[in-house]
Amino acid sequence: xxxxDGGVAELxxxxxxxxxxxxxVLEEALARIEEAETELHCFNTVxxxxxxxxxxxxxxxxxxxxxxGQLAGVPVALKDNMCTRGTPTTCSSKILQNxxxxxxxxxxxxxxxxxxxxxxxxNLDEFAMGxxxxxxxxxxxxNPWDLGRVPGGSSGGSAAAVAAGLVPLSFGSDTGGSIRQxxxxxxxxxVKPTYGLVSRYGLVAFASSLDQIGSFGATVADAALALExxxxxxxxxxxSLDLPAPRLVEALGEGVEGLRVGxxxxxxxxxxxxxxxxxxxxxxxxxxxGASCENVSIPEMLLGLPAxxxxxxxxxxxxxxxxxxxxxxxxxxxxxxxxxxxxxRAAGFGxxxxxxxxIGTYALSAGYYDAYYGQAQRARTxxxxxxxxxxxxxxxxxxxSTPSSAFAFGAKTEDPIxxxxxxxxxxxxxxxxxxxxxxxxxxxxxxxxxxVQVLAPALGEPVMLRxxxxxxxxxxxxxxxxxxxxxxxxAVATGGGGGGRAGEGGGExxxx
Amino acid sequence: xxxYETVVGLEVHCELSTRTKLFxxxxxxxxxxxxxxxxxxxxxxxxxxxxxxxxxVELAMRIGEALHCEIRPxxxxxxxxxxxxxxxxxxxxxxxxxxxxxxLLELPDGSRVGIVRAHMEEDTGKTTHVGGxxxxxxxxxxxxxxxxxGVPLVEIVSAPDITSAAQAxxxxxxxxxxxxxxxxxxxRMEEGSLRVDANVSIRRAGSDELGTxxxxxxxxxxxxxGRAIEHEADRQASLVxxxxxxxxxxxHWDENASRTHSLRSKEEAYDYRYFPEPDLVPLVPDEALRxxxxxxxxxMPAARRxxxxxxLGGAEHARALMDQIGTVIELSLxxxxxxxxxxxxxxxxxxxxxxNELASQGERAxxxxxxxxxxxxxxxxxxxxxxxxxxxxxxxxVEHGGDPxxxxxxxxxxxxxxxxxxxxxxxxxxxxxxxxxxxxxxxARIAGFLAGQVMKATRGRxxxxxxxxxxxxxRAGVSAR
Ligand SMILES: [Zn+2]
Numbered sequence: 001x002x003x004x005d006g007g008v009a010e011l012x013x014x015x016x017x018x019x020x021x022x023x024x025v026l027e028e029a030l031a032r033i034e035e036a037e038t039e040l041h042c043f044n045t046v047x048x049x050x051x052x053x054x055x056x057x058x059x060x061x062x063x064x065x066x067x068x069g070q071l072a073g074v075p076v077a078l079k080d081n082m083c084t085r086g087t088p089t090t091c092s093s094k095i096l097q098n099x100x101x102x103x104x105x106x107x108x109x110x111x112x113x114x115x116x117x118x119x120x121x122x123n124l125d126e127f128a129m130g131x132x133x134x135x136x137x138x139x140x141x142x143n144p145w146d147l148g149r150v151p152g153g154s155s156g157g158s159a160a161a162v163a164a165g166l167v168p169l170s171f172g173s174d175t176g177g178s179i180r181q182x183x184x185x186x187x188x189x190x191v192k193p194t195y196g197l198v199s200r201y202g203l204v205a206f207a208s209s210l211d212q213i214g215s216f217g218a219t220v221a222d223a224a225l226a227l228e229x230x231x232x233x234x235x236x237x238x239x240s241l242d243l244p245a246p247r248l249v250e251a252l253g254e255g256v257e258g259l260r261v262g263x264x265x266x267x268x269x270x271x272x273x274x275x276x277x278x279x280x281x282x283x284x285x286x287x288x289x290g291a292s293c294e295n296v297s298i299p300e301m302l303l304g305l306p307a308x309x310x311x312x313x314x315x316x317x318x319x320x321x322x323x324x325x326x327x328x329x330x331x332x333x334x335x336x337x338x339x340x341x342x343x344x345r346a347a348g349f350g351x352x353x354x355x356x357x358x359i360g361t362y363a364l365s366a367g368y369y370d371a372y373y374g375q376a377q378r379a380r381t382x383x384x385x386x387x388x389x390x391x392x393x394x395x396x397x398x399x400x401s402t403p404s405s406a407f408a409f410g411a412k413t414e415d416p417i418x419x420x421x422x423x424x425x426x427x428x429x430x431x432x433x434x435x436x437x438x439x440x441x442x443x444x445x446x447x448x449x450x451x452v453q454v455l456a457p458a459l460g461e462p463v464m465l466r467x468x469x470x471x472x473x474x475x476x477x478x479x480x481x482x483x484x485x486x487x488x489x490x491a492v493a494t495g496g497g498g499g500g501r502a503g504e505g506g507g508e509x510x511x512x
Numbered sequence: 513x514x515x516y517e518t519v520v521g522l523e524v525h526c527e528l529s530t531r532t533k534l535f536x537x538x539x540x541x542x543x544x545x546x547x548x549x550x551x552x553x554x555x556x557x558x559x560x561x562x563x564x565x566x567x568x569v570e571l572a573m574r575i576g577e578a579l580h581c582e583i584r585p586x587x588x589x590x591x592x593x594x595x596x597x598x599x600x601x602x603x604x605x606x607x608x609x610x611x612x613x614x615x616l617l618e619l620p621d622g623s624r625v626g627i628v629r630a631h632m633e634e635d636t637g638k639t640t641h642v643g644g645x646x647x648x649x650x651x652x653x654x655x656x657x658x659x660x661x662g663v664p665l666v667e668i669v670s671a672p673d674i675t676s677a678a679q680a681x682x683x684x685x686x687x688x689x690x691x692x693x694x695x696x697x698x699x700r701m702e703e704g705s706l707r708v709d710a711n712v713s714i715r716r717a718g719s720d721e722l723g724t725x726x727x728x729x730x731x732x733x734x735x736x737x738g739r740a741i742e743h744e745a746d747r748q749a750s751l752v753x754x755x756x757x758x759x760x761x762x763x764h765w766d767e768n769a770s771r772t773h774s775l776r777s778k779e780e781a782y783d784y785r786y787f788p789e790p791d792l793v794p795l796v797p798d799e800a801l802r803x804x805x806x807x808x809x810x811x812m813p814a815a816r817r818x819x820x821x822x823x824l825g826g827a828e829h830a831r832a833l834m835d836q837i838g839t840v841i842e843l844s845l846x847x848x849x850x851x852x853x854x855x856x857x858x859x860x861x862x863x864x865x866x867x868n869e870l871a872s873q874g875e876r877a878x879x880x881x882x883x884x885x886x887x888x889x890x891x892x893x894x895x896x897x898x899x900x901x902x903x904x905x906x907x908x909x910v911e912h913g914g915d916p917x918x919x920x921x922x923x924x925x926x927x928x929x930x931x932x933x934x935x936x937x938x939x940x941x942x943x944x945x946x947x948x949x950x951x952x953x954x955x956a957r958i959a960g961f962l963a964g965q966v967m968k969a970t971r972g973r974x975x976x977x978x979x980x981x982x983x984x985x986x987r988a989g990v991s992a993r
Contacts, residue, residue, distance in 0.1 A: 083559040096558065103552050105559055204558040209790035237561050238792050315790060318592050321601035322556050326656070337596055337654070364592070364785035373787060 004028055005482060008074055008168050008222040009249070012115070015058065015073030022058040022073030026051055026117050029075040032166045033120065039485045041141050042161040044080045046120040047087050051075070054117045061115075068115030071229055076111055077161045077170035080121035081128055082213070083202040084108055091204050092136035093126045095323045095330045095348025105202015106237065107171060107213050107230045114229045119167060122157030126350045127320065128178055128206040130154050131422035134413055135352045143185060144485045145448055149406040152182030152422075155216070159186040162216045165482025169226045170216045175206050176308050177402075177426025179214045180438035184401035184451030187440040187480040189223040189468065190216050192426075194458050195433030196241035198227070199234030205319040207312035208239075210430040218480060220439060220469040224248040227461070243459075251462055252469040257290035259467065262394035264455075265297045267425050274444035275400040282441050282452040283398050285474045286467065296394065300386035303379040304428040309420055310363050310376035311431070316353075317360030323348060355416065380431045387432045391457040396467050400425050401438040401451035425453060435461050439468040440480040449479050515717040516752075518745040520680050521672035521725075524687060525665050525707040526697045527635065528571045534634045534664035535562030535604065542703050546657035554662035556599030561791050564588075566801070568664035569611070571696040572632050573797060573805035575666050576612030578694045578812055579627045583805075585796040586611040586631075588789040593782045597637035597656050605633035605667075607786045611795065617670070617690070618814055619682050620834065626671030635663040666696070672711065672722060677741040681734045684708055689813040689842060701733055708737055712744040714752065723748070724758040728772055730765045740765040744772055816846050823850055823859045833860070836867035843871055844878055851882030857889040865889065869903050873910050880910050888916035898975045901925045924973060933982055936969040941986075951983070952990050959983065 003011045003020055014020045033046055061068045078084065081091045083101035085108075090096045104112070111118065125135035133141040133156030143151040144164040151160040155172025159182035162170050172179045174192035183190025191214045198213045205211060213230060217223035225248070232245035263283045268276040287293040325331035325344030332347045334340035349357070363372035390397060403424055412419040429436040435458070438451035452471060456464035530540050536553035552560040576583045589607035610631030617625045638660050643652030668687065674680050688706055691697040698705050708731045713723035728744050731737045743765075748758045762781075763772040797805075811819070820837050821830040830837060840846050845866045852862040862885070870877040888905060891897040897905070897920055905919050940962060941948045950958045963979045 081559075083557075089558070091558070099558070101552075101557065101559065103557075103560075201561050202559040205791075207790075236563060238563050239790075314787060318590050318602050318785070318787070321592060321594065322558070322599065324594060324596070324601055326596045327555065327599065328557070338594070341594055361785065364787055366783045366785075369785075369787075 002028060004032070004075075004168055005165055007219065008071070008217065008225055011168060012070055012072045012074050015115075016062065016067065018062060020073075022055040022062075022115075022117060023052070025073050026055040026075055026119065029119055029167055032164075033161075036144075036164050036166055036485055039142060039147060040144060040160055040164060040166075041139055042077070042122055042157040042164070042166060043120040044090055044092060044123050044138055044157070045088055047084075047118055050084075050087060051117050051119045054112065058115050058117065069229075070114055070225065071111065071169075072115035074116050074169055075119045075167045076116045076226070077120055077122045077158055077167045078108060078118055079124055079128075079155050079158050079170070079172045081124060081173060081204040081206075082108055082121075082171065083204065084118065084121065087121065089121065089204065090138070091127045092124045092133075092138055093348065093350070093353070094137045095344070096204075097137070097330065099329050101202075103202065106199035106234045108202060110230055110232075111171075116169070116229070122155070122161055122170060122172075124157060124172075124178075125154035126353050127204070127316070128154040128173055128175055128211075129316070129352050129356055131177070131181055131419055132407075132409075132412065133157065134409065135350055137350055140409065142485070143406045144483050145187060146406065146446070146486055149408050149448070150185065152185035152402070152406060154178040154182075155190075156182045158216050159183050159188055159190065162186070162188045162218060163483060164485060165218075168218065169222060171213060171226070171230070172216060173203055173206070173211055173213050174426075174430065175210045175212075175312060176430050177423040179216065180426045180436060180451070180453060181402050181422055183216060183438040184440070184449065185406040187449030187451075187483070188216050188218055189220050189437065189439050189472070189480075190214065190451075191223050191227055191437045191461075191465070192429060192435060193227060193231065193461060194241070194435045195430075196239050197231045197246070197435070197459070197461070199232075199237040199240050201234055201236040205315075207315040208319060209315060210308075210312055212430070218482060220437070220465055220472050221249060221252055223437070224252060224465045241459075246459070246461055248461055248465055251466055254466055255289060256286050256467055256470045259286070259291040259396065259463065260394045261286050261291045261293045261467070262296035262390060262397045263293060264301060264397050264399040265295045266299055266301050267399050270302075270424060271400045271403040272405070272444075274405060274442065274450050275402060278442035278450045278452050279398055279400045282471050285471060286398070289470050289474070291467075293398075294394075296390060296397070298386050298390055300383045301428050303383050304431055305420065305424055307376040307379035307383070308423070308427045308431060309359070310372050311380065313356040313360030314363045314373050314376075315360065317357045317364065320349075320353065320357055352416070383428060384432045387428070387434060387457070395456070395463055396460065397455040398467075399453045399455060401453045402426075405444045405446065405448040405450050429455055434458055435464055437464055437468045439471050439475070441471055441475045443476070443479055516714040516745070516749045517717045517719075518676055518741065519672050519713045519715060519722060519725075520674035520676075520741055521711040522670045522674065522680060522683060523709040523711070524668045524670075524684065525709075526575070526668060526691050527705045528568050528664040528666060529695065529697055530565055530567045530571065530664055532565055532567075533662040534565050534568050534632070535662055538662065540663050541659075542705075544659055546655070546659060549659045550661070554599065555658055556601075556661075562604060562789075564792060564795065565664060568632065569795065569797060570801060570805050570808070571664075571694070572611050572630070572666050573802065574694040574809055575630050575668070575691065575696050576615065577806050577809055578690050579612065579615035579617055579630060579668070581612035581615030581627060581630055583612055583797065583802070584609070585794060587794045588632075588792045589786045590789050592785040595636065596654065597639045597658075597661070599637065599658060599661050603634060603636065604789055604792070606631035611797075617683065617687060619679070619686050620814075620817060620838070621682065623679065625673045625683050628669045628671050630666050630668040633665050633667060635660050635665050637661040672713070672725075677738040677745075680710065680741050681738045684734060684737060686813060693810050693812055693816075695808065695810070707731075710737065710741055710744070712741055712748070713758070714745055714748045724760050726758065726760065726772075727762045728765050729762060729775070730767075732767070736765060736767050739767075739770065740772060743770065747772065813841050816841050819850060820846050820863070823853050824863065825859075833863060836863050839867045839871050843875065845870055848878075848880060848882050848885055852886040852889055855883065855886030857886050858893065861889055861893060862886075865902070865906070869906050870910070873907060877910050879913075881913055884909055884913065884916050891916055891920065895975050895978050896920075897925055898977065901975075924971070933966075933970070933974060933979070936966050936974070937982060937986060939969055940965040952987050
């Protein structure tokens with residue numbers, strides 16, 4: 001088995017101990033990308049030169065007796081809305097197609113400082129607006145489990161790249177579920193941290209009060225390690241929490257004995273049976289492992305979706321105003337500056353981005369502000385209070401990650417509302433700023449992975465990831481990647497090298 | 513024509529004299545090469561985020577303190593509109609929860625103008641339209657310099673308490689002096705450090721109602737401000753007199769044409785779609801910052817005026833000297849005047865020299881050592897040095913410092929010995945006996961001639977007053993014989 005298919009910590013240890021060079025690891029990852037990319041389209045840019053220089057620097061540091069850090073030589077993929085100095089950062093939008101940032105975002109810099117090797121920029125729904133990567137201006141990413149299906153979104157490229165074993169780690173951003181939903185669709189672990197735990201500096205903004213960078217890994221331990229490296233106070237982000245980075249990996253194995261787990265009832269009826277059954281099975285597994293589980297109704301959770309689809313577009317309408325053709329990115333000339341602005345934006349933004357800019361502009365307009373934006377903020381406050389009340393009774397909550405497993409291309413593109421519903425179970429954590437993780441826990445009747453969410457109060461990552469690790473340990477075999485890209489005709493894909501460990505105390509597989 | 517009263521409220525944008533910009537580490541400096549003081553944040557590059565400059569907050573709080581405002585916890589909003597010189601196409605500004613509210617400013621004449629708010633915001637870049645006479649719609653192309661983008665501003669909004677162009681000018685002059693005294697701004701209108709917009713309306717004399725107002729922009733000097741307000745009030749009065757209505761709009765003051773023209777009406781006004789800036793956290797100044805802001809506050813112009821007036825023997829005595837007092841305070845020379853007075857100089861004398869000879873030296877006059885200023889004034893009042901000599905010595909004292917008597921000696925202004933003076937007078941008497949006789953017999957008109965001859969014989973080293981006295985004494989001696 002290749003080191004690429006083992007744990008990230010083990011891979012970094014092998015590089016640090018010179019058992020394998022960062023350059024060798026990188027070349028293997030690049031070869032896998034080369035082989036899979038025509039089918040999957042995970043990447044907008046593969047950073048051949050920069051990655052090779054970075055791997056060489058890591059090997060050079062080790063040869064010189066320096067420790068390059070805890071991700072030494074680990075190839076990572078970065079969502080193409082994270083600014084990388086010298087490498088295009090497009091947000092999968094024509095408006096930024098040729099834009100090359102003059103600076104690295106904080107997470108990008110921290111990864112490099114920890115010895116990670118950034119191999120490429122992954123595909124996304126344009127400006128992270130979408131749930132399938134079908135809104136990418138450069139074509140969709142395909143789900144490696146079934147090439148006829150979407151990988152989810154917006155961080156579809158990052159999720160698919162880990163699911164297909166192209167890289168052991170990747171990063172995405174989660175504004176309404178953009179990490180957890182594709183993680184669920186692709187059978188990988190995806191973490192959305194507490195708002196403010198990871199710096200947003202260098203993350204191209206979609207909705208600033210909701211955006212948060214998080215990690216994808218094949219296992220909870222991998223995703224947790226990646227998050228440890230990325231997290232921690234950043235003076236360049238005013239909303240960054242002034243706290244040291246949490247220790248997440250060391251307590252993963254401590255089990256769930258005595259933890260109070262609430263299963264969020266309100267989503268169960270709203271999602272496909274495969275998804276609700278997975279959540280129920282997860283609760284049973286945790287109960288079997290010593291947690292006390294109880295169903296809880298938090299009807300305010302259902303306020304999330306409508307509130308989100310006001311707040312996020314409102315912030316987006318402002319965040320995306322700067323793409324006006326004046327300073328960078330696309331410019332379509334016109335006889336005067338207003339016409340140039342309008343033509344540039346009409347040509348540069350796709351339909352979904354334009355729709356959300358329109359919704360957001362309307363929601364903030366004089367005379368409508370209070371009825372829409374103000375009302376949505378009040379709903380947000382109510383939701384946060386409901387969360388607070390729940391966390392007085394429970395250490396963590398368990399819920400479905402998504403209303404369905406991966407759907408076919410085109411299945412929801414005609415109906416924006418139905419596409420928006422994809423974020424039903426994930427949005428509340430963004431509105432509250434709380435952490436949540438999606439962990440693969442079942443296969444549906446089509447053999448597609450189904451994730452389960454663990455939600456925790458602010459800064460509850462340690463306990464949240466512990467619970468996720470406990471679920472991972474009892475998940476049925478074959479629920480997670482890496483998988484070899486599978487043609488749509490073969491509906492059932494089987495797990496590749498690193499399939500799930502066999503469940504011992506539970507883990508009833510949910511049917512479709 | 514009916515009698516109208518002018519009602520003016522002023523919005524003054526003041527650039528803060530911080531080392532760096534409001535939300536990034538770029539230098540806040542005027543006059544650099546275009547687009548050199550820029551970074552991802554102030555260029556609004558994708559992914560960049562603002563971080564609030566603490567020094568700017570402290571200066572804003574000093575302004576609030578100096579204007580007797582309530583200083584409150586505050587938040588920032590985004591003001592959304594498209595404009596090429598605004599990198600993010602929104603401006604980060606304070607909206608309904610500003611840092612300073614409810615203050616007042618007292619003018620030298622004792623009148624008071626309410627301060628509604630003094631809030632923080634970021635400046636925009638500067639656009640130059642090339643070709644087509646510099647107007648945006650006719651220009652061939654435009655150049656944008658983002659050096660100014662993100663420079664911290666405090667916008668000070670007055671209540672509509674101002675009733676004349678003269679009062680508006682006095683308000684801005686006093687506000688400017690306050691801003692300079694707080695150290696918050698250099699107050700330079702010509703460099704755009706201070707920019708004034710005027711909301712002008714008229715109403716029938718004695719009425720309490722406010723008329724429809726027009727906002728007049730492009731007021732680049734106190735002179736423009738005064739003229740624009742007078743013009744705008746006249747324009748509105750003739751509209752009303754001819755039965756028309758004043759429409760609420762923004763108007764541009766054209767200094768050369770001496771008139772205002774319409775920029776946009778209320779219907780065309782932007783909908784700024786304000787909403788709370790999610791990239792910043794609420795600003796809650798802690799006690800340490802409050803302490804620092806208030807302890808850094810120097811004496812305000814009003815207090816300094818009062819001090820000077822007291823030294824001059826009270827407000828009644830000082831009334832005729834208001835111009836000189838104003839000049840001295842504007843240039844911060846009042847400490848010198850007070851120190852010289854404390855050192856025995858006549859306060860009026862000190863004020864006069866400070867407001868004229870010293871003021872002509874500009875800002876560097878502040879460097880003058882108060883002790884040498886006092887001793888120089890003493891040399892003048894004792895007659896040791898003439899006024900002309902004092903004026904010649906002052907610039908050198910300002911430039912290089914030193915002992916005034918020593919400097920005067922180096923200029924050849926040392927006091928003539930009595931003996932030398934008397935012998936010079938002897939020489940003049942024997943050289944011009946006829947003129948001397950006329951003088952002795954009481955012809956006062958010839959005194960100037962004789963004094964001139966003595967000055968000539970002493971090569972200007974004699975003090976005119978002393979020469980006149982010596983001549984008079986000699987005549988008295990002759991007459992007595
Ligand atoms: Zn800057």
